[in-house]
Amino acid sequence: MDISDKAKKNIYILWLLVVPLGIYLAYEYAPMRQIDWGILSLLIVLALLTTIFPFFISGTTMFLVQWVTLAVYLNYGILAELLVMQLCLIPIAYHMKTNRENAYRIVYSSFMFFLVSVICGTIAHLLGFELGSLVVQDVLIYGSIYAILYILLNHLFLYVRELFTGQKPKFFTKDFGWDLIGLLITLPFGLSLYFLQSYVGTSAFWLLGIPFILITLLIRLYSDSEKVNSDLNKASEFGHELAERMTSKEIIDMFIERIANMFPMDAAYIVDDLYGSFEILRAIEDGENKDLHFAHEELEKSLAGIVYEKGVPTLYNKQSEWIHIKPPFLNLEMQSVMAVPIYRNQKIEGVLVLASRNKYSFEAYQLKIIHLLCSYFAVSVEKAKYVRDAVAKSERCELTKLHNYRYLDRQLESDMEKLSLGQYNSLSLIMMDIDKFKAVNDTFGHHSGNLILQEFAQIIKREIGSGGTVARYGGEEFVILLPNYTKIEALNIAEQLRRKIEQTPFIVQADLDRAASEKIIFITASIGVSTAPDDSDEGMSLLRNADRALYTGAKQAGRNRVAEYVR
Template sequence: MAVQAKMKRAIFLVWLLIVPPGMWFTYKTYPPDFSGRWLELLAFLLLTSVVASMPIIINEMSIFLIQWVSLAVFLSLGIFAEMVLAQIAVIVLLLKIRIQKGESFRLPLNLNMFFLVSFLSGIFYYSLGGQTGPNLMNDPRSLWLAALYGVVSYFLNQVIISIHIRYIYKRNESYFGKEFIVETSTTLVTLPLGLMLYMFYNQVGFLALLIVGIPFISLSIIFNLYYSSQKVNEYLQKAAEIGHQMAERLEVNGVIDLFIQKLSEMLPVDYAYILEVVNEDELHLTRQIEGGTGLTSDIVMIRKNEGISGFVWEKQKGCLYNAKKDWQTFSKGFLPTDAESILAVPIVRNKKAIGVLMLASKRKRAYEKSQLMIVDILCSYFAVAMENAKHYELTKRQSEHCALTKLYNYRYFEKLLSEEFAKLMQFERKVLSLIILDIDHFKAVNDTYGHQSGNEILCELAARLTNLIGSRGTIARYGGEEFVVLLPEAQKEEAYQMAEMIRQAIANWPFTLKQSLDLAQHQVKITASIGVATAPEDAEDSLALIRHADRALYVGAKRAGRNRVAEYSTC
């Protein structure tokens, strides 16, 4: 949860009221003696800076093992020197992890925490009779006081962190998590290490910093490598799970939505763009997501080597940019002005780029190289899932549509009619009307002009029906020259009027034939007979609705002279 602006201002104010006055008070109360020891102070400063610049990052929380150096500094040079070096360590750490502008409050927050830990634990140590520069080798009491100082410092640090989590970050998660275990474990290691550094330093001088410092720095590197590899393994596991989930989706939009959702959960994604290769020579922006919401956008056409996506497409290699200044000079312009970090990966299938994925964040340095690899793997899963979904949709569309007219076919219509009738029976629908039409004397058209011309008439009639009905109902080719229109929530009078409009649209405008037997273009007038029935008024089940509409067609329209609309009547 984001820290509120009011809380951020309070943090800066607390730092202003506590740290500068507290440092001055400490300097006056426990004045340091640096005479002749400036080189010693500089050496500890260098060690502090090196250790602070190598934090362990766990779940976006930085754990830097500075306690052992602070302990040696405190025992050697006193509380004021330890305070100053601890403050410098915080600054070095935050520079290392590169906090964003919106997180600048973390600097005074951590400076406050380290000041309080240094001040309170130091006062506790001195109140028990502890001294600067104790002889730990020959004085067991001094050794125990030094160890107690380290324990109190650790305890105060944990208390303040828990307060931060609960009252500043407003997180109710358990404090005793992975970070607590790691920090406690490292403290158990670093406490004796700090005591050993102090004792070695008293014996051998600056060489002790190398003897103790180099192994510890190596340990920090090993910790970082371990947790980095663990994080990558977690990403790989998530990527495999996401791949299985995408494979289960059978619709293209469902695959894309899941892909973007999971990416946004794994990575800091403010903007996402999917570009598709069209005609082998252009990239088209087909999906645009900003703030988790899909947006419609103007068609953006990009050629190879144009902009970031064109470069990724050409090279079939992902790229990563940490800040806007790195990419803005060659961007194609559809990226938002507040975007900073960019991660772009080719979508490859069978060693061929079929698209490009671009992710953008408002934060600088939001992405890591390891994440580039993970997204590349996810794009491979995505490409396979998209291909499967497209094949499924094509097969489904072919099985549900008439190959000639592109309207729904008999199989799909009967399934839809059963579903709509079920809604009617469950009172989710009030009324359901059905229009069925049959072209008059269609056999004569085929005999005179040929079956190709007959197909032309069927296709043009399908287009006219689609334009007339629009989204008000569903049209299907029911048989050879028979068409049906299903109108949910349309009363019989409304359905009748619609049927009459259809009849006039057929009878009043001739059909153009371009593929007649004599190869000449003809204008042919045709008519249609139409039947209308409505449920529940005329039928109690779906088959009865079809049967009664068909009866109205043949008895009320065909037998009465054709080119007319008839509604079902029990009389």
């Protein structure tokens, strides 16, 4: 529940105005019975133990303390019950991982439980219940009314709280259902504890209290094992999903997103070792990506660098355990921290750091699961690298290192789609062909021809830079895609390239001569230009138009010239 600072302040003020005064009024006017302090002390201990060891079922935490507080009310009245319930908020606050930021929640719970205790007790008294009664029928009826009202009012207050914080609450939630089940389980225990304590005294705590606590512990152990198994299953599914991602960015994005959903964290950082220097590969704080940069020395001396050096996953439960090795990226709001090395090929490549504002936010077993997930992550990144290299190799010309026709075809389709969507204003295509290249091969040999192709490709690549896509179309033909270039601009670029090639001396090895030697030759190129959407609104037509301009407007007109496509 996220609320404003003003709302939090109002909760504190409301508690101060209502609860202290309400306790005093309950002391003055609420029906009371002579207290047996020995019995009440045992009831308090039992109530605290019950809240210290809650049930965990299907992700719901159940503090089944009402069976004890019911016995307190039936014995000693509203004041005793509400005071015991207020004491039980101490272990509840611990389980809720209360800190300065969310302390208002426990204050609201105190206010809520106070009102619930007063209202339920008052209604039971108005209906005719007398404290300490041993009339079975009365105790069963009024005790049941008290317990049922307690559950209903508790969830009514929760519903109202969420309503006033702008959420869309539901009254009949999963938690409400589990509380009703808890009521059915514990109501007989509460009534039995009251009767048994009334007849046999302190022995009732041994006969009912201790078995109940032991049952709670057994259920907790079972629940913990189920949670571990559930998290392991999620980790396994997560590993398979990571393996299906093909790019490093997809893998990193999914890894961070799933980690954030699986664990109670407020921030996550991947510290990467890039060529011997640490940097923040990815950072997410409160669900938002952050671009963080720090000096290698700062990161190396922090807990991230220490965990990297030792290679051992480490869990810090509170700030005092890591503050002396505080990383520069962690703010002082954080308490719990997990730092896990990321291994790839038995070598540490980086460190994952998770942080929470709450103390003791992470469990020890979660550290092992994170370590497992980091292994999945590293393997997936390595696989993506191999896939990327394989794809790049399949889309590159081995000789010139330019993109090949396969890449060009896909890029042309992508650029034309962006043009149709209005992301580009125009798209120009330049097709180039080396003049009389066959004669070069026949005169100097194919090795010299390959050297010319390599140097020719580098000239085009240097001249175009990042402004366009350069690809080898086939043989001695090359294609350039220029997004957002008009035909006039593309013609100017083409003319600059033609002049550059014409003026560049190419060194060849005259292998066909009796004595091998290096020679300098000059070559020229014919060039055709076509532009979309002026000349075409379809990718292959744009390519054919440039090809037609190349051969009819440049080659047939004498070579070594630039021609534009004309309808």
